[in-house]
Amino acid sequence: xxxxxxxxxxxxxxxxxxxxxxxxxxxxxxxxxxxxxxxxxxxxxxxxxxxxxxxxxxxxxxxxxxxxxxxxxxxxxxxxxxxxxxxxxxxxxxxxxxxxxxxxxxxxxxxxxxxxxxxxxxxxxxxxxxxxxxxxxxxxxxxxxxxxxxxxxxxxxxxxxxxxxxxxxxxxxxxxxxxxxxxxxxxxxxxxxxxxxxxxxxxxxxxxxxxxxxxxxxxxxxxxxxxxxxxxxxxxxxxxxxxxxxxxxxxxxxx
Amino acid sequence: xxxxxxxxxxxxxxxxxxxxxxxxxxxxxxxxxxxxxxxxxxxxxxxxxxxxxxxxxxxxxxxxxxxxxxxxxxxxxxxxxxxxxxxxxxxxxxxxxxxxxxxxxxxxxxxxxxxxxxxxxxxxxxxxxxxxxxxxxxxxxxxxxxxxxxxxxxxxxxxxxxxxxxxxxxxxxxxxxxxxxxxxxxxxxxxxxxxxxxxxxxxxxxxxxxxxxxxxxxxxxxxxxxxxxxxxxxxxxxxxxxxxxxxxxxxxxxxxxxxxxxxxxxx
Numbered sequence: 001x002x003x004x005x006x007x008x009x010x011x012x013x014x015x016x017x018x019x020x021x022x023x024x025x026x027x028x029x030x031x032x033x034x035x036x037x038x039x040x041x042x043x044x045x046x047x048x049x050x051x052x053x054x055x056x057x058x059x060x061x062x063x064x065x066x067x068x069x070x071x072x073x074x075x076x077x078x079x080x081x082x083x084x085x086x087x088x089x090x091x092x093x094x095x096x097x098x099x100x101x102x103x104x105x106x107x108x109x110x111x112x113x114x115x116x117x118x119x120x121x122x123x124x125x126x127x128x129x130x131x132x133x134x135x136x137x138x139x140x141x142x143x144x145x146x147x148x149x150x151x152x153x154x155x156x157x158x159x160x161x162x163x164x165x166x167x168x169x170x171x172x173x174x175x176x177x178x179x180x181x182x183x184x185x186x187x188x189x190x191x192x193x194x195x196x197x198x199x200x201x202x203x204x205x206x207x208x209x210x211x212x213x214x215x216x217x218x219x220x221x222x223x224x225x226x227x228x229x230x231x232x233x234x235x236x237x238x239x240x241x242x243x244x245x246x247x248x249x250x251x252x253x254x255x
Numbered sequence: 256x257x258x259x260x261x262x263x264x265x266x267x268x269x270x271x272x273x274x275x276x277x278x279x280x281x282x283x284x285x286x287x288x289x290x291x292x293x294x295x296x297x298x299x300x301x302x303x304x305x306x307x308x309x310x311x312x313x314x315x316x317x318x319x320x321x322x323x324x325x326x327x328x329x330x331x332x333x334x335x336x337x338x339x340x341x342x343x344x345x346x347x348x349x350x351x352x353x354x355x356x357x358x359x360x361x362x363x364x365x366x367x368x369x370x371x372x373x374x375x376x377x378x379x380x381x382x383x384x385x386x387x388x389x390x391x392x393x394x395x396x397x398x399x400x401x402x403x404x405x406x407x408x409x410x411x412x413x414x415x416x417x418x419x420x421x422x423x424x425x426x427x428x429x430x431x432x433x434x435x436x437x438x439x440x441x442x443x444x445x446x447x448x449x450x451x452x453x454x455x456x457x458x459x460x461x462x463x464x465x466x467x468x469x470x471x472x473x474x475x476x477x478x479x480x481x482x483x484x485x486x487x488x489x490x491x492x493x494x495x496x497x498x499x500x501x502x503x504x505x506x507x508x509x510x511x512x513x514x515x516x517x518x519x520x521x522x
Contacts, residue, residue, distance in 0.1 A: 057417055077423040087418045090516045091436040100432070101422030134517035152422065 001156060001188045002031040002054055007063035009049050022212045023049045027063075029207060029216065031156075036182055036189040038199040040242065041209035042249055047192040050209070051160050054190060055081045068155060077101050080149025082162040086141035088133040094120065094144050095129040101152045119151035120144075122181065139170035143177075150181065156188040164195070172230070175202060179226065196246065200238040201228055208242070210249045218245050296484040304488040314485055315476040317468055323492060325468035326457050329385065333392025334453040338446055341397045345404020345445075346430050349438070355405065362401050370395025370456030374463060388460045395456040396449035403445025407438030440513050440520050447505060454497060 007027045010020040023046040031037045041047050052058045053065050056075040065072040067079060075081070088097045098116040107115070120126055123143040133141055142162055149157065159178075163171040175198065182189055193199050199206045203222050210217040220241065228235050277298045287295040296304070308319040315322075344362070348355040373394040377387035411434055419433045435442070461471030470489050477486035513520065 055417075055421060057421075075417065075421040077421070079421070081418070081421045083414060083418065085414065087412075087414045089415060089419075089433065089436070090518055091439070091512070100419070100424070103432075104419075104422060104424040104428045132516055148422065 001033040001035070001068060002029075002190060003064075003066040004029045004050070004053070005064045005066070007050075007053065007060045007065065009046070009053065009058070010061045024053075024060075025212045025215055027209075027215050031188055031190055033188055034186045036191065036202060036204045038191045038193055038203035038206045039209055040193060040196065040199040040206050040246070042211075042246065043194055045209045045211055045249075047194070047209055048160055051081075051158050051190060051192050054156075055079055055158050077105065077149075077152040078155045080152060080154035080157050082142070082145050082149060082157065082159045084161045084164050086133070086138075086145040088141055088144055088148070090133050093130050093132055094125060094136070094147075097133070097144055098148045098151050100148060105152075115151050116147075119147040122150060123147040123177065137170075139166050139174060142166065142174060146178070146181075154187065156190065157182075159189065159191045161193055161195075162191075163198070164193070171198070176227075178202070183226070196239055196242050197230075200235055200242055201230060206242060208245050208249075217249065220245075294483070296487040300484050301487040301491055304484040305491055308485065308488055314473045314489075315468075319473075319492070322468055322470050322473050322489075323496070325466070326461065326470045327496070329388050329461075329466075329469065330392060330453055330457045333389040333457070334396050334450055336389070336393040337396035337449055337453065338400055340393075341400025341445065341449065342404050342435075342442060344397075344401045345406075345438075345442075346408055346434055348401075349405045349408025349411075350430060350434065359405065362398055362405075365394070366398035366402060368394075370452060371459045371463070374460070377460075378464075383464055385466070387464050388457070388466060391460045392453045392456045396453035399448035399452060400442075400445040403441045403448070404438060407441025407445070408434045410441065411437035436512075440518055443505065443509060443513065447501075450500065451497070454493070458493060 005028055007024055008022070009024040010022045012020045027046075027050065029050075039047050039050060049058070053060055054067065054072065056065075056072045056079070088094075089100065092100065095113075095116055098119055099112045102112040102115060117126075117129070120129055123146050125140060125143050125147060128136065128140065128144075133144070136144065145162070163174050166174065178189075179202065191199075191202060200222060206220045206222060207216055208218040208220075209215070220238070222238055224234050224238065280298050284295040284297045287293060308314060311318060313319075344358075348358060370391055373391045374387075377390045377394075381387040381390055415433055415437055416429065419429055424433060457469070458471035458474065460466075461469035462475040466472050470493055474486045474489045477483065477489065512518075
């Protein structure tokens with residue numbers, strides 16, 4: 001479904017000097033259809049850059065990014081992105097935010113309304129359709145951000161630390177709801193996080209991304225059946241393993 | 256705090272300021288009368304003249320309402336053109352760097368030209384009359400609108416644009432449904448400045464281009480007939496119109512949009 005082939009991404013040096021800043025070097029990765037893949041790594045390792053490449057927000061310096069067999073040239077509604085900040089449009093109500101992509105696609109008003117209502121219900125925001133984003137809590141905004149991409153029925157969900165700014169309880173609730181939606185609709189999910197427990201709890205497979213020089217350091221398939229017990233020994237073991245891998249890397253890398 | 260008390264608290268500083276201004280006006284009127292021996296209209300004389308005008312006294316052969324209406328119509332036409340053109344330009348130039356690089360210096364240069372200085376161009380293009388006035392108003396109101404909208408568009412959070420493109424928005428959708436509302440605080444502040452510029456030019460242009468009606472025309476006619484008091488009354492009307500537009504157009508517009516959405520205001 002998603003395929004990265006020998007990706008490198010460098011940003012030009014801030015002072016215009018010859019050596020640019022290398023964020024990703026020689027990264028290859030494939031995500032199977034319907035798979036929930038977590039990319040785990042310390043901050044500054046290029047996780048978000050990797051996701052932005054798949055989203056089509058940025059282009060690789062070298063290598064190819066393929067989505068459904070075609071090279072990614074621009075962002076599009078087939079790859080729904082949920083950002084760390086909900087980035088709902090503040091001048092639109094929840095309903096209008098959710099309808100935004102449908103409207104851009106020219107879906108007639110009545111059908112738009114029906115689809116949006118369905119998506120809003122799916123993320124548990126019914127009753128808040130006419131609220132503006134600023135009155136919602138962080139968790140509710142993130143639900144709305146999820147609804148606005150789900151309504152477009154994307155082939156893949158690209159999630160960039162979507163629950164990173166939420167309190168622990170909201171985070172766990174939203175993880176469970178994401179899993180519920182994912183299991184019901186079986187979309188491919190590329191989920192970026194620095195949170196070890198989150199990766200272990202959610203993923204079919206976890207890819208550990210190290211600093212640019214190291215690239216992908218390790219990869220682990222999480223065989224545990226769902227629903228997983230957050231406090232169970234099996235999950236704890238996975239978490240320990242992942243943490244051991246992470247501890248082998250330098251932390252707090254400069255960006 | 257009850258309604259009455261709240262109103263009183265808000266009104267008190269305004270009343271004090273107005274009282275001080277009127278006091279200063281009286282002082283100037285008195286000093287001018289004493290030092291130069293000419294009658295300088297006082298606040299109450301101006302108010303009385305204003306009342307007479309509103310009650311139906313004609314000025315340069317027309318009712319005051321006719322003059323106000325004529326000025327407002329010119330203003331609306333000129334400002335309408337400037338607002339539409341300035342917003343369109345700001346959106347396009349904010350989106351397309353090439354256009355900005357090529358044209359922004361010209362717009363900044365145009366901003367330094369006083370509205371009335373367009374008079375030669377206006378007369379050559381349109382001859383004496385209505386259209387020349389409207390052209391000057393538009394020329395004076397366009398640059399501030401264009402510059403503010405352009406600046407506002409460039410400050411729209413890039414993640415909104417990313418999110419919108421991810422949801423499939425392209426071209427006009429992106430411009431009108433993301434960049435325009437995203438830049439709205441700046442758009443409004445640009446329109447405010449443009450409106451003020453335009454209003455000033457209406458009055459000045461009417462003084463020069465013999466329009467036969469309008470507040471500016473009335474002021475300059477009053478000057479030739481030494482009817483200073485009605486000149487003052489016309490200035491008072493100009494102030495009141497400006498105040499009314501702010502209170503009845505911009506303030507409600509801001510409450511309904513930017514404030515309702517909790518967007519940060521433009522500086």
